[in-house]
Amino acid sequence: MSIIKVRASSWGSLFSCAYAWEGVHLLGMRSPSSPRALLGTAVHAGTAAFDAARVLGEPISTFDAAEAVIDTLRHPREDVSWRGSDLSQNDAERISLALHTEYCNVWSPKYEFKAVELTTTPLVIDCGGGTLVELTGTLDRSRIIASTGLDRIGDVKTGRAAVSQGVAKTGPHKAQIGTYRLLYEHTTGLETDDVSEVIGMKTGGKPEIATGTLTGAKQLMTGTDEYPGLIEIGAQMFRTGLFPPNPQAFTCSARYCPRWNKCPYHQ
Numbered sequence: 591m592s593i594i595k596v597r598a599s600s601w602g603s604l605f606s607c608a609y610a611w612e613g614v615h616l617l618g619m620r621s622p623s624s625p626r627a628l629l630g631t632a633v634h635a636g637t638a639a640f641d642a643a644r645v646l647g648e649p650i651s652t653f654d655a656a657e658a659v660i661d662t663l664r665h666p667r668e669d670v671s672w673r674g675s676d677l678s679q680n681d682a683e684r685i686s687l688a689l690h691t692e693y694c695n696v697w698s699p700k701y702e703f704k705a706v707e708l709t710t711t712p713l714v715i716d717c718g719g720g721t722l723v724e725l726t727g728t729l730d731r732s733r734i735i736a737s738t739g740l741d742r743i744g745d746v747k748t749g750r751a752a753v754s755q756g757v758a759k760t761g762p763h764k765a766q767i768g769t770y771r772l773l774y775e776h777t778t779g780l781e782t783d784d785v786s787e788v789i790g791m792k793t794g795g796k797p798e799i800a801t802g803t804l805t806g807a808k809q810l811m812t813g814t815d816e817y818p819g820l821i822e823i824g825a826q827m828f829r830t831g832l833f834p835p836n837p838q839a840f841t842c843s844a845r846y847c848p849r850w851n852k853c854p855y856h857q
Contacts, residue, residue, distance in 0.1 A: 599730040602766035608833035613849035621848035622671035630748035632662040636690040642706040652694035688797045705734040710773040717825035740783040750794030758790025758802035768807035
């Protein structure tokens with residue numbers, strides 16, 4: 591029996607370029623983080639500190655939570671390559687603090703959260719052929735929103751184009767949110783709302799925050815009578831060991847993929 595441990599938050603990127611995903615998550619290949627990725631991590635650190643304090647009933651100020659933003663930017667946990675970036679360290683602090691402040695003062699109070707970045711019970715998927723995949727980890731950057739009916743997944747996403755025409759982009763995150771729904775239900779025994787929410791934070795141009803909703807994320811993972819789910823499709827990759835490349839993925843470059851220099855499939 592072979593057990594492969596997979597971070598739940600990575601499942602969505604498996605279907606962007608599985609060849610790159612294998613390099614990072616199974617072969618342990620790494621490349622320096624980008625300044626914009628660090629900016630996103632800093633925003634998540636500050637907003638999570640603010641929301642977690644609310645959940646505990648011990649709220650902190652926006653200013654106090656901002657310490658996590660600055661600490662993340664000035665003391666990153668992994669290597670960051672600033673060479674060739676369109677973002678300076680001063681820009682990163684300005685943008686991240688603007689988003690952090692607006693989120694804490696305007697957006698967070700709109701919600702009642704039950705949990706922030708919940709640690710989950712591992713979910714084992716039998717891929718057949720003696721191969722098991724164990725989904726582990728926390729619901730990274732997500733919140734459990736208490737709604738009038740079922741609990742709802744809310745996921746905070748940052749990016750240069752995370753918001754378009756006043757609405758948060760949701761499509762690229764559907765698989766990851768589907769995984770989160772499955773893990774939350776597996777961990778708690780509670781059903782989740784089919785409506786999930788993305789809180790998008792735009793880091794390119796003028797900082798902007800907006801929300802967007804999506805449905806059917808869990809069905810995307812489990813499948814229906816009409817189509818197989820991403821779990822079944824992914825299981826075939828793990829069982830066979832074949833992880834297909836995608837030279838058209840937006841991350842297909844040396845800047846984002848540690849496997850790019852030795853990859854024979856891109857132009």
